[in-house]
Amino acid sequence: MHLSITRPSTSDEALALLCGARSELGTYIADRVVTEAHLVTAFAARKRRPEWVWAAVRDDRVVGRAAGYGGADNEQPWIVDLFELGAEPDRVEIMTALLRRAADDLHAGGLEQVELNLHPPADWRENPPPALTGLMTAAEAAGFELLVTRRGFRWTPAAGVPAVRDGRDGLRFEPVSGPGDPALADAYRRTFEGSLDAHTQRSLRTRDAAELAAEELADMVNYAGPSDGWRLAYDGDGALAGLVTGNSGARVVTGYVGVVPEQRGRGYARELLAWMTRWQAEHGADLVFGETDDANVPMGRAFEAVGFVQDSARIDLVSG
The missing domain is CATH 3.40.630.30 (Gcn5-related N-acetyltransferase (GNAT))
Known part of the structure; x- marks a missing residue:
């Protein structure tokens, strides 16, 4: 050549x-x-x-x-x-x-x-x-071999700022002290159980879950930080429901939406995403971008319920 x-x-x-x-x-x-x-x-x-x-x-x-x-x-x-x-x-x-x-x-x-x-x-x-x-x-x-295919979603103000339930029917959102917050790290680790995310499944074959959680939260600051908008969410009885991360600005991302295993099936992914999207809109976002694996049908439905529209895809291939 x-x-x-x-x-x-x-x-x-x-x-x-x-x-x-x-x-x-x-x-x-x-x-x-x-x-x-x-x-x-x-x-x-x-x-x-x-x-x-x-x-x-x-x-x-x-x-x-x-x-x-x-x-x-x-x-x-x-x-x-x-x-x-x-x-x-x-x-x-x-x-x-x-x-x-x-x-x-x-x-x-x-x-x-x-x-x-x-x-x-x-x-x-x-x-x-x-x-x-x-x-x-x-x-x-x-x-290289195929690891996963993903869907890319966009929210703009034209979709309307999503409503967030409050009181005992909704979730209580609490700020975290930073990516190293022990409660945040523990919640993130707990969401790994039964995860539909292909990257998480692959990493857990060879990695300790607590170590992986700490490393990924530290990295998350680079694309969904700083952590001033990150929240832990609790249900009306005070039990942990999950966590959500994202950044502020004009063009931002949904970093991570995670529900702990015992709370799944209650629509909390939609509630977490709605809270973060509203917070981002209140902080000047005119475009919010999010992604999820094709296989993660519940998260795809949550994006659509909050007003996100699929506008792209992602194909991940790996070597090694």
């Missing part, structure tokens, strides 16, 4: 390699991560780094790109989420080489599992974008 895989040495070099990339999938997240505004901010915050960037170069032309994203304090990225397949006749083979090199580099750096996140349109099964087909083929050829 007369191809070389380049890894930049500095953030400026990385920006030069990535700026001008196209997502090719046509969804909000896939398009956003290739914008110059996102890239400049992410590199400045160390959520993207030169060592998490790979570019395929042929005859002094960049013909394919991939990049990872993670927490500012993490040694390795959480995910590889930026891709440009390009227009070369052998673009699938080029992306295969890029993803194989990225996985090799990250595994060599100590990352046990390398994860790819693809963000196609909601109807990707019926109408797959050509780039998605190419990316999936390349990922599988590079040794």
Whole structure:
């Protein structure tokens, strides 16, 4: 192929390699991560780094790109989420080489599992974008396998601020002291039991639940923090019902909605999500984004009940 895989040495070099990339999938997240505004901010915050960037170069032309994203304090990225397949006749083979090199580099750096996140349109099964087909083929050829498919939802003020029940028919929401709050960590750990989340199920095969809860809550600050809006929720009898996390701002995310096993089946996921969405709306949100596994039908129904609309999907593939 007369191809070389380049890894930049500095953030400026990385920006030069990535700026001008196209997502090719046509969804909000896939398009956003290739914008110059996102890239400049992410590199400045160390959520993207030169060592998490790979570019395929042929005859002094960049013909394919991939990049990872993670927490500012993490040694390795959480995910590889930026891709440009390009227009070369052998673009699938080029992306295969890029993803194989990225996985090799990250595994060599100590990352046990390398994860790819693809963000196609909601109807990707019926109408797959050509780039998605190419990316999936390349990922599988590079040794990645499907972990889970997910649904992406959006809420905007046009849907109306959701009502939140109060009194004995509703939940009582209590703030937490931070991601290390022992009550929060214990509640989060308890929601793992019977979880429908594929990532949680996979992690618990080899990880201690309490250790996993602490680690994930610390990481959650990076995308759903700070924790001033995080809440533990209790029913009318004072029993723990679950927890919810999310951040404030104009464009925000639903971080985590979890109900403890003994309280499931009572509509509490909807109540938790409604409270957080109302809190975010009161703090200036004009777009709230949330996701759940396709298999998590109750959470999908909760999103719809609160006024969220599915507008995208996510396909997660893993190596290792």
